[in-house]
Each structure stands twice: as C-alpha cells, then as structure tokens.
Amino acid sequence: MYNRWYDKYPDLKSLLTLLETVDKYYIELIAQDFLQIILQKYKDEFDATIQHMSNNPPPGYNRWYDENYNLHTCIEFIKTLDEQERKELVNSFIMSLMSFITNVDHE
Numbered sequence: 001m002y003n004r005w006y007d008k009y010p011d012l013k014s015l016l017t018l019l020e021t022v023d024k025y026y027i028e029l030i031a032q033d034f035l036q037i038i039l040q041k042y043k044d045e046f047d048a049t050i051q052h053m054s055n056n057p058p059p060g061y062n063r064w065y066d067e068n069y070n071l072h073t074c075i076e077f078i079k080t081l082d083e084q085e086r087k088e089l090v091n092s093f094i095m096s097l098m099s100f101i102t103n104v105d106h107e
Helices: 010-019 024-055 069-078 083-106
Strands: none
C-alpha cells in the first residue's frame, strides 16, 4: 500500500480524506478560510514559508490538493510545523470545516 506523508497523522489524514470529497467550488472557499486561520496564528512563519515555496516550487503538482493553490499552500505549511502546532492547526481546520458544512447545509 502506498503511504503518503500525512498518513502517519490520523487527524490530518481524516481531514484530507474528507476534503477530497468536497466540490471544487467549496474547496476554494474552505482553503481561503484555512489561509486566514494560518495568517492569524502564524503570521511571521507563514511569510517565510510562502517565500520559501515561491523560491522552491515542487517539481510537479500531482496530488489532488495541488489543484487548488490555496489548499496546496495550507497543506505545505502544515509540513513546517512541529507535532503540537500541527495538531492545533489541523483541529482549527476541522472546526472551520464543520462550521462551513453546517452553514452550507442551512443555506
């Protein structure tokens, strides 16, 4: 079985598995919200990560989440965090996603 880098993190794997089923239109909205969360929590680190990503683009965008640059950016940022920060950020993403799903269901 093929193991992806995030398979070793159950919370992140669950989040990405769920996001993979979401319509592309909603992915863009969700990814924008995720970016806002990152900017609020990690402003200084995020700027440096964005600069690094701009200077060192991946050789290819082959993963499903690479199709949306904002989501790709969020996922790549998660790679830069230590375990505790990753858990906190992923939990924030999950709460945001749950809120989004709840609001979409009521519209």
